[in-house]
Amino acid sequence: MQFKQIIGQEEIKKRLIQSSKSGRISHAQLFIGNEGSGNLAMAIAYAQYINCLQPTEEDSCGKCASCIKYEKLAHPDLTFSYPIINKDFSRKWVSKDFIADWREAILENPYLEYTDWFKRLEFEIKQGIITVNESAEILRSIVYKRFEAKYKVIIMWHAEMLHTAAANKLLKFIEEPADNTLIILLTDSSEELLRTILSRTQQIRFNPISQEALSSFINQHYKLGEEKSAQIAAFSNGDYNAAVRLAEEGGESDYFELYKNWMRMCFAGKLPPIIDWIEIISGKEYGREYRKNFIEYCLRLLRESIISNYADDSLLRLSAGETQFLTKFAPFIHTNNVLQMIDLFNDAHYHIERNANPKLVFFHLSTRVTKLLRTKNVNL
Numbered sequence: 001m002q003f004k005q006i007i008g009q010e011e012i013k014k015r016l017i018q019s020s021k022s023g024r025i026s027h028a029q030l031f032i033g034n035e036g037s038g039n040l041a042m043a044i045a046y047a048q049y050i051n052c053l054q055p056t057e058e059d060s061c062g063k064c065a066s067c068i069k070y071e072k073l074a075h076p077d078l079t080f081s082y083p084i085i086n087k088d089f090s091r092k093w094v095s096k097d098f099i100a101d102w103r104e105a106i107l108e109n110p111y112l113e114y115t116d117w118f119k120r121l122e123f124e125i126k127q128g129i130i131t132v133n134e135s136a137e138i139l140r141s142i143v144y145k146r147f148e149a150k151y152k153v154i155i156m157w158h159a160e161m162l163h164t165a166a167a168n169k170l171l172k173f174i175e176e177p178a179d180n181t182l183i184i185l186l187t188d189s190s191e192e193l194l195r196t197i198l199s200r201t202q203q204i205r206f207n208p209i210s211q212e213a214l215s216s217f218i219n220q221h222y223k224l225g226e227e228k229s230a231q232i233a234a235f236s237n238g239d240y241n242a243a244v245r246l247a248e249e250g251g252e253s254d255y256f257e258l259y260k261n262w263m264r265m266c267f268a269g270k271l272p273p274i275i276d277w278i279e280i281i282s283g284k285e286y287g288r289e290y291r292k293n294f295i296e297y298c299l300r301l302l303r304e305s306i307i308s309n310y311a312d313d314s315l316l317r318l319s320a321g322e323t324q325f326l327t328k329f330a331p332f333i334h335t336n337n338v339l340q341m342i343d344l345f346n347d348a349h350y351h352i353e354r355n356a357n358p359k360l361v362f363f364h365l366s367t368r369v370t371k372l373l374r375t376k377n378v379n380l
């Protein structure tokens, strides 16, 4: 993976290249950001860069012996660690046991999502963990001599899934680093990491991909035209995976259909159809990221409703279908309920992110929204 394959995030690329050139490579780094921001892809490109035998000013060469192994994710001095689930009790499973699946998944999509990873392993349960066995395995791999690389690199995906005992074991390495060995921890929620780990790592925060970069990527790859691509980039909030899903659907968002139907049901206030709707959104075909993105979409439409009520319509960024729907629906969102609505959706987002049961989250949300839609607008 080379830097040039990563969409946007130019500031971070520059910063990493700079630290490598100046020889100040911190041995424990934490890349904080969503999967769709590209933190995993960046970690791989960075590891490839610092090990490249003929790096240029901006990137690894992609051709040297080290790069060739890195391109296949098969360098002997590159170790990956990621959440897994014990398949059975025949042995103590570690990441290494799933490396073939992992390589395949990352080569296919270096912005891999958590739910997709578990789908690929055909695990029903989506709550993986990084076990104590796993950190023992990592510590062992650190002790082994480097085979050939300049730097031995360990990339740990979803480090917040570290079992506490496992995290404590890892601290030992973080406190007493080995020569030319670097660990890059990746997480989307750093508050779930042990504070001791947090304080001992050099942190880099990944913002969502810039709309400009994402939109130009979508346009290049899906040939949807500048306008459509820009719209997709705006809808996906800088998340690569959300943008790709929208682009693959030709840019027609099914969030809108979901949202429209849901709001109509809440407005009617009849429970049975709402329960059916909740079954759909909580179903297996939709993952955590999808539900998060859907809630973000709802928040955006709430904001658009307020703009359409109180400000200039020219500020709206809506498709034709959305405009038509909001013409009728927006008056029910007003100063007397909008703040509560926004709080509710933000809370729901928070809980979904932390793997709360989606049925409970959407049930609570539906009953509250049903009530709030009945709140009178005092200003009318």
Ligand SMILES: [Zn+2]
Pocket: 051, 052, 053, 054, 055, 060, 061, 062, 063, 064, 065, 066, 067
């Ligand atoms: Zn190279």
